[in-house]
Structure formats: C-alpha cells, structure tokens
Amino acid sequence: MEQDLAVADEYRDGHVPAGMTTLPGIQRGFQSLPPTVTEYFFRADRASYDEQVLKWLADPARPDGPRGPIGFTISADMTDPLRRLCAAVPEADWALLEARAAETVRWADVEFTPGDWPKAAWPLRDLVLQIRKTQGQLFATGNDTKYLAVVTNRTGAGAALIRWHWQKAGTIEPGHDVTKNELGAAVPPCGRFGANAAWYRLSLFTYNVLSAMKSLALPAHLTTARPKRLRFALFTLAGRLITHAGQLVLRISAEAERLVGLIAARTRLVVLQQRIASG
Numbered sequence: 001m002e003q004d005l006a007v008a009d010e011y012r013d014g015h016v017p018a019g020m021t022t023l024p025g026i027q028r029g030f031q032s033l034p035p036t037v038t039e040y041f042f043r044a045d046r047a048s049y050d051e052q053v054l055k056w057l058a059d060p061a062r063p064d065g066p067r068g069p070i071g072f073t074i075s076a077d078m079t080d081p082l083r084r085l086c087a088a089v090p091e092a093d094w095a096l097l098e099a100r101a102a103e104t105v106r107w108a109d110v111e112f113t114p115g116d117w118p119k120a121a122w123p124l125r126d127l128v129l130q131i132r133k134t135q136g137q138l139f140a141t142g143n144d145t146k147y148l149a150v151v152t153n154r155t156g157a158g159a160a161l162i163r164w165h166w167q168k169a170g171t172i173e174p175g176h177d178v179t180k181n182e183l184g185a186a187v188p189p190c191g192r193f194g195a196n197a198a199w200y201r202l203s204l205f206t207y208n209v210l211s212a213m214k215s216l217a218l219p220a221h222l223t224t225a226r227p228k229r230l231r232f233a234l235f236t237l238a239g240r241l242i243t244h245a246g247q248l249v250l251r252i253s254a255e256a257e258r259l260v261g262l263i264a265a266r267t268r269l270v271v272l273q274q275r276i277a278s279g
C-alpha cells in the first residue's frame with residue numbers, strides 16, 4: 001500500500017516565517033501512518049521548500065520517519081539564479097504541456113541544486129515551467145512570460161510528474177471554503193473547545209472521504225463536484241413511492257434512470273469497501 005502526504009501552502013506569499021520549518025509537521029504525518037503502508041510519496045507547495053525538509057525527505061535513513069525512499073515533488077522558490085537559468089533554456093528544449101485559451105504552458109529539465117546539498121545524497125531534479133501569455137496580454141508584473149519550478153527526486157516523464165504534483169490539495173483556501181460553507185466547519189456546535197475541535201475534524205474527515213470517492217469511484221464529470229452537487233446527484237436521488245398491483249414501487253425520474261455512471265460508481269465503492277475490509 002502506498003501513501004501520499006500533501007502539505008498546502010498556508011502562507012499568502014508561499015514562504016514560512018523566518019526561523020520556522022514545516023519539517024516537524026511532516027514528520028508527525030509520516031509517523032501517524034499505519035504499518036500497512038510500505039511506499040511513501042510527498043508533494044507540497046513552497047511552504048515546504050526548505051533545506052531541512054529536502055534533506056530529510058531525500059535521506060533513506062532519515063531520523064523520526066520511515067526508512068527507505070520517499071518520492072517527492074515540492075514547488076520551488078523562483079530565486080534570481082533559478083529564473084536566469086530558466087530564461088537561458090534554449091527554445092528547442094521546451095516541451096509543450098498545455099495550450100490554454102489565454103496562455104501556453106511548456107516545461108523543461110534543468111540542473112539546479114538548492115542550498116548545501118550533500119554529494120552523497122540522491123540527486124535532485126528541477127522541472128521548470130514557462131507560462132507565456134498569448135500576444136497582446138501581460139501578467140500583473142508587466143511581462144508576457146512567467147516561470148515556475150518543481151524540485152523532485154523522482155525519475156520518469158517530467159510532464160507526468162508535473163501533473164501529479166498539480167493534483168495535490170493546492171492552495172488551501174478552496175478547501176477551507178468547502179469545509180466551512182458546505183460541510184459545517186464554520187458553525188461550531190457549542191462553546192467548548194474540545195467539542196468544536198471534534199466537529200471540525202469530522203468536517204475534514206468528510207471532505208477527505210468525498211475527495212477519495214471522486215478520485216476512486218465516481219464518473220469523470222464529477223471530479224470537480226462540490227458536496228452540494230454530490231448531495232443532489234448521488235446521495236438523494238428523488239423518487240416517489242406508489243402502490244401498484246399490490247406491490248410497493250419506487251418511481252424515479254427519467255433523469256435519474258439515465259445515471260448509469262452513478263450506479264457503476266456505487267458498485268465500485270462496494271468493491272473498494274470489501275478490499276479495505278480484507279486488508
């Protein structure tokens with residue numbers, strides 16, 4: 001069984017305050033994993049772009065954590081040396097990642113080592129992104145091109161690693177919006193701190209379960225569905241109970257009858273439940 005831990009960027013500018021590091025929280029996260037987890041992965045925003053975090057993740061004999069490799073991707077700080085390196089990448093070395101309506105996203109591999117990296121450590125890899133506005137459009141900085149970077153110790157196709165990195169929680173505000181406004185986290189039940197903390201944990205647990213359902217079982221068109229949409233499309237299919245020829249019949253709308261994909265999704269959920277129960 002594999003486990004992916006994600007840390008969202010909780011700071012507006014993507015940096016942790018001076019003297020702070022996300023490493024203790026990352027260590028506690030890995031320590032809380034059950035022994036059935038044997039493969040480890042980690043992806044995070046710039047809040048975890050820290051020399052201590054990178055060295056700890058890259059060290060197979062790391063203290064206060066699982067032994068063995070942890071494959072990670074972390075959004076990197078776009079420092080001046082890294083930006084100059086991105087700007088110097090030859091045009092022929094950029095590969096198309098996405099062609100969007102107002103911009104084009106391309107990627108490339110560059111060699112850039114952050115901080116004092118041990119020579120004996122597993123080498124890091126920087127995947128850089130070039131986001132270029134279409135003609136006549138500019139970013140807020142006044143430029144038509146923006147560079148981003150992802151540092152990783154994983155091998156394989158760079159485009160696939162970037163897309164995997166993008167699948168993390170991302171900016172934390174949208175997640176807070178869902179938990180607060182659709183899952184009750186903004187309405188504590190009482191004035192007791194412990195009870196309110198339990199209530200908030202339940203809302204986060206619900207958020208995680210719904211996210212897992214969308215990833216593992218539901219049709220593709222529900223991948224970005226919010227809890228309210230899932231409630232009406234999946235959990236509360238309207239029907240009418242009638243009696244006909246001595247039988248009790250549930251009549252559902254024609255729209256519900258066409259939800260074959262949801263029926264298949266529920267079947268996949270049952271299979272998943274059985275697999276979890278059997279270990």
